Amino acid sequence: MNRRNFIQVFGLGLGSIALSSTIAGCGIAEPTLSIGWEGPDPAEKDIRMQVLAYAILCPNPxxxxxxxxxxxxxxxxDLYVDPDRLLPATDxxxxxxxxxQGTFLETLAIAATGLGHEARIDYFPQGMYSNTELINKPVASIELIERPGLTPDPLFAHLxxxxxxxxxxxxRRLAQSEIDTLHDFHGQESTAPLTIVQSDEAKHRFEQILTDAMQIEVGDQERDHETIAMFRFNEEEVQKYRDGFGVSQAGLSGIKKFVVESFLLSREQVEKDPTEFGEQAVEMTRATTTSTATFVWIATTANSxxxxxxxxxxxxxxxxxxxxxxxxxxxxxxVLQEYKEMRPLQVAFKKAFNIKPNDTVQMLFRLGRAETPPHGPRRLISELIQS
Ligand SMILES: Cc1cc2nc3c(=O)[nH]c(=O)nc-3n(C[C@H](O)[C@H](O)[C@H](O)COP(=O)(O)O)c2cc1C
Structure with a gap:
């Protein structure tokens, strides 16, 4: 792999790549990455399957x-964690x-309202296990109860x-009215406070901390392989596995995507030597954080x-x-992850933002404005169901 070209292309500029007229003129079609995003089959009569067709679209690691x-x-x-789909190195x-599991339950509950049902959710019906173990017990039992005339949750329209x-x-920073809207919205039903920061000082700290965190994350064989295993190097892999994420979700499209997938990125090369893949992840983290003015986190005191x-x-x-x-x-x-190499930076992050040392920052994310990328793929609902 030509590292300079790889970084220039993946770093969103075509750089020194000389595109042949064959490539430039080949009329590259945008990928069919909306696999699973059409919602339930209109012929589907089973309310459980209808609701699950939405639930699978939730954000998930x-x-x-x-x-x-x-x-x-x-x-x-009942909903269970799939023990074959964990991230043991990074999570x-x-x-x-x-x-x-929570994102799945929320999407399911919202979908149910749009389909005239209430989703009654009973958490850990066979008992909750500790936060250091995973036991083969349901995370939740769900019952769908028909409620004629129920007003759908307004968020149903956005699933x-x-x-x-x-x-x-x-x-660009969010407008104060947008921040107020988010605080009001979150305050209505939240179990953990939402913190939104967008000062210059906070931005600079986040640029540094998040780039350093990615630097720590890469360079460890197990962690690298865990991420690479979920990276989809081309359309064939997307179609085959219907999970993970790839070049499209990272923001490349058209010719750039074609060049990266066809000439610069291959599973074989990256698995053999993940160094450049890792360097690129760090560079992309630097670029994305530098382009962002607003950072948000949700922290909890308890962490069951x-x-x-x-x-x-x-x-x-x-x-x-x-x-x-x-x-x-x-x-x-x-920076939120629990493996030991991340601990010193996590401590420094909490200190920098006055987060109590024993609180758990559960989600840290950026907000802003950008062109919309394609959806990540989803598997078939039938693959989730076990007897
Ligand atoms: C708990 C959790 C952690 C996540 N962490 C990251 C992350 O560190 N970096 C990232 O790019 N995306 C992260 N994501 C986003 C997922 O990659 C994304 O939800 C998934 O690929 C599905 O894509 P979608 O949300 O566009 O449907 C996270 C999502 C969840 C729920």
Missing amino acids: HNKQPWIIRLTGPHSF PLHRQIHIG LTRRTNKREYDN RLDQVRVGRDYCRINLKTTAMGLAQHPMSQ
């Missing part, structure tokens, strides 16, 4: 889609995986358009599995609300 569904009755099912305590936007933003699930629900609602407001949203989780 690395787009792992770590859910198992066991049907328990004609209108009910060793499975905290983010449990946040991803099929919500996404994570990892592109560079335009560096239920707290994590509840934060997932809150985070999902905020992502849908910012979608409604025309804002882009992007979590940056590296």
Whole structure:
């Protein structure tokens, strides 16, 4: 791989790549990355399947889609963590995986209202396990109860358009009215406070801390391989696995995407030597944080599995609300992670932002404005269901 070209292209400029007329004129089609995003099949009559077709669209770590569904009755099912879809190197305590259970439950609950149902959610019906273990017990039992005339949650309208936007933003701060809207909205149902910062000082600190965090994250073989395993190097991989994320979600399209996928990035090369992939992740983190004026976090004092699930629900609602407001949203989780190499930077991060040392920052994300990237793919609902 030609490192200079790789970095220039992946860094969003075509740089010194000489595009042949064959490539430039080949009429590259945009990918069909909306796999799974059409909502439920109109012919589907089973309310459980209709609701699950929305739930699978929720934000979740690395787009792992770590859910198992066991049907328990004609209108009910249990949700479990899929133990084969964890991120043990970057999320060793499975905290983010449990946040991803909450995002699933929130999306499901909102979808139910749009389909004239209430989703009654009973958390950890067989008992909650500690936040350092994962036990084969349901995270929630869900019962769908028909409620004719129920007013749909206004966020229902945004389930099929919500996404994570990892592109560079335009560096503009949110208006005070937008911040007030988000605080009011979050205050209505939140279980953990939302902090929004956009001073110059905060921005500079975040640029440094988040870039340093990515630098720490890369360069460890297990962590690198965990991320690379979820990176989709081309359309064939997207179609085959229907999970993870790729060049499109990182913000490349058209010819740039074609060049990167065709000539500069291959799974074989990157797995053999992930150094440049890692360097690029650091450069992209620097570029995205530098392009951002507004950073947000949700922190909790307690950190049980239920707290994590509840934060997932809150985070999902905020992502849908910012979608409604025309804002882009992007979590940056590296500095929050629990592996030992991250600890000193995490301590420094909390100190820099006056976060209590024993509080857990559950979600840290940036907000702003940017062009909309394509959706990440989703698997079939049938793949979630186990007997
Ligand atoms: C708990 C959690 C942590 C996440 N951390 C990151 C992150 O560190 N970096 C990132 O680019 N995206 C992060 N994401 C966003 C996911 O990559 C994204 O939700 C997933 O790829 C699905 O894409 P979508 O949200 O556009 O549907 C995170 C999402 C969740 C729920």
